[in-house]
Amino acid sequence: MPSALLNVMINAAKKASIKIRRDFNELENLQVSTKGPGDFVTSADIRTQKIIIDELTKAKPDWSFLAEEKTNQKTDEYKNRFIIDPIDGTTNFMHGNPNFAISIAAEVDNKLEAGIVYCPIFDELFFAERGKGAFLNDRRLRVAKRNKLSDSVVVTGIPHIGRGNKEQFIEEIDQIISEVAGIRRSGSAALDLAWVAAGRYDAYWEYGLSLWDIAAGIIIIREAGGVVTGLDGSEDDLYTGNVIAGNDNIHESLLKKIKNIYLQDS
């Protein structure tokens, strides 16, 4: 049974999703206009976030929040906060690709306490609370048990115009491509982490993320028995937004490979 806190988060995401689904359908019409759906998506993002924050604030008026489009966090002095990404996978959303999600995490006394990643088009709700396990809808989640990189399907983020380090990425892929069963790119960090928790991917790594992309996914992976760290292997580095996740074994093997690439570079 989800706690009262988790229910507040789930209800906020589900309420916002009613509008998101309508906007997603509307986007089909905008794909064919020359102006494209850019402005529409920006306002859909902001609208979605407003619905989520209004709902959360009703239930937890004294909580702070950190959110992609706006924040009420004026100082670092807060005890409890929500970390919100209204639409993670915005590029997918904009292109009519259903692989996007609402991500909401809750920190209590500065510690991650709960997280949800909700994909409104597939109606898949990934959630977790500290010490209580991770779930997809009503099913308990465990990370995959594979222990060889050669059996693993790994997912990552690919640099693109205006973002990321292309040369470094190409070098990483060059080293990893012949060692794994497959490489994927989904376009939503929150869903990538949730899918690692569900055992659909064996590992995930990406650079330059923001806390709202990953906070909910981090607790979902941990509660599914997985490991998530920064790319230096430490948990502190997570807050820099360079992330690697997987089960114990695959996390370690992939991290080792990526670290080796750096060592060769330096």
Ligand code: 2AM
């Ligand atoms: P978004 O869709 O909310 O922008 C895709 O590689 C992942 O990276 C998505 O989770 C995406 O979140 C995130 N992302 C894209 N651009 C980003 C940026 N400039 N900073 C941080 N995260 C970004």
Ligand code: CA
């Ligand atoms: Ca995001």
